[in-house]
Amino acid sequence: MPQLRSEETRERLLQAAAACFAEYGYEATGTAEICRQAGVSKGAFYHHFPTKQAVFLELLNRWLEGLEAQMTAAQAGAASAPDRLRAMAASAAPVFRDGGEGQMTLFLEFWSQAARDAQVRQAALAHYHRYRDDFAERVRAGQAEGSLGPADPSTVAHVIVSLAVGLLLQSLLDPHGADWGKVAQAGLDIVLNGLKPDQKGL
Amino acid sequence: MPQLRSEETRERLLQAAAACFAEYGYEATGTAEICRQAGVSKGAFYHHFPTKQAVFLELLNRWLEGLEAQMTAAQAGAASAPDRLRAMAASAAPVFRDGGEGQMTLFLEFWSQAARDAQVRQAALAHYHRYRDDFAERVRAGQAEGSLGPADPSTVAHVIVSLAVGLLLQSLLDPHGADWGKVAQAGLDIVLNGLKPDQKGL
Structure with a gap:
């Protein structure tokens, strides 16, 4: 074989x-x-x-594509855009909760290397842009169905990705500093509360 | 001399x-x-x-203490807890907007090294814990004055720090991907909207 x-x-x-x-x-x-x-x-x-970089990029792609597939599967049965986003956050919660378990140190290497190597940066950004586009689309869907108010979908997507990235980093460096899975879900709940259709000033 | x-x-x-x-x-x-x-x-x-690490730690301390002093100064005249938090975010906006300008690459090195070196990690965490305690205190003050609802102050502080850290990272790797200073302020506005006293389910 x-x-x-x-x-x-x-x-x-x-x-x-x-x-x-x-x-x-x-x-x-x-x-x-x-x-x-x-x-x-x-x-x-x-x-x-062909190169050490190619192994590195494959690890990056696998990890972020795996996480994306997991979140997409988790939200399949949810009835509204906020519920879909909550289901996605719940499915990603173990990633935050288990921070510091090897995978996360690797994640920091991706960021660190992306700051120095344009090819790694482009590969990482392609994933982040897809995540952002996906979140923005879900916000638009929520606005269309009336479950979310009129905030700029792209800005909201940036905010959600920022929250997720910051949680990842903190869960890596301070695994026992908080229940990071719980913080992730609470953070998204606060953001969704802030985006309710009756909110003013967005 | x-x-x-x-x-x-x-x-x-x-x-x-x-x-x-x-x-x-x-x-x-x-x-x-x-x-x-x-x-x-x-x-x-x-x-x-005494060591290379000592220079590194002094750079880390300087940077985070400088940022803290700048945010503390910015919120001095604000009338309510939400306004104080908004003033702090506005004063930090240039940090996000100018991502990728050297300082930020150094910031990534701090995180990366903190993942490997317990002394660097302790130094970095001491700052982050102080930031978190400070934000939690402001949330408590907002709840006492009635401008913020009954969310857990510590969780809200974790969410705000996560948002800031994630914004920093993204602004470094994707400086032209968004107006990150604007995203920072919009993100905090959404969070503060989500924390209004009439919000349910927190």
Whole structure:
């Protein structure tokens, strides 16, 4: 089963790379160390990935696409736009609650590297723009159905993404500082309360 | 004037270190490079700072204390808790608007290093806890004066800090993706609307 073995090798490389990036940082991690931890040859590495950056980007894409798919599935049965947003936040709550568990250190590496590397930045921004567009669309839907008031949908989407990103960061650095999953849901509730159709001055 | 020269040297070292950390990252920056950029001897460096970490922590403390002093000054004349919070957000708006201007790359280094280094983490968290306590106190004052409803002050403070941190990060990576200063003020307005005394379900 060479096909299966090839996929296993790829998976082992991704797991090893994630562990190395989280422990040593992206810059300090070499492909040799990734291969060593994966128990895989350099030849096998370059069969699967052209560069260390390519592994990094695949980890980023997987993580953010996985989170997006999970949130999309969670809101499927909800009756209104606010309920859909609440269901999404509830499904993402474990991400905040379990901050600091490896994945999160990797997440910080993505941001840090994005500040220095235009390709990583573009890849990260593409996801964030999709998240924002998706939230803005949900706000528009809420305005159309009358469950949300007339705030600028794009600004509201920026606010929601900012809240989520800030929660992620704090849950990583201060895992026991709060029940971050609860803060995430309370934060969205406050925002949705602030967007009720009878609110003034938005 | 040896005293003046000593302070100038210290200042030059801090400026050079900030530039190096922002450009190369904390890990990749050595004290030799900081001394070179500052035009200062190694002896002078160690006269002012015991370690590279000490320079880093002083930059972190300066930045967050400066921001705090600026926000405290801005809200002095405001008549109510919501107005005080709005005045603070308005005074911080340029920080978000000017994201990506060096200072912000350094800010990411603080987070990144805090994930790996317990001393940096403790220093960063001390500031964040003070910010949170301060916001919680303002929320309590708003509830006492009747301008804010009965939400949990500590949770609201976590939400406000999360919003600010997430905005900072996004403004760094996507400076032209939005008018981040405007998003900051709109975000706080939505939150304050959601906290009005007549809101239900908090």
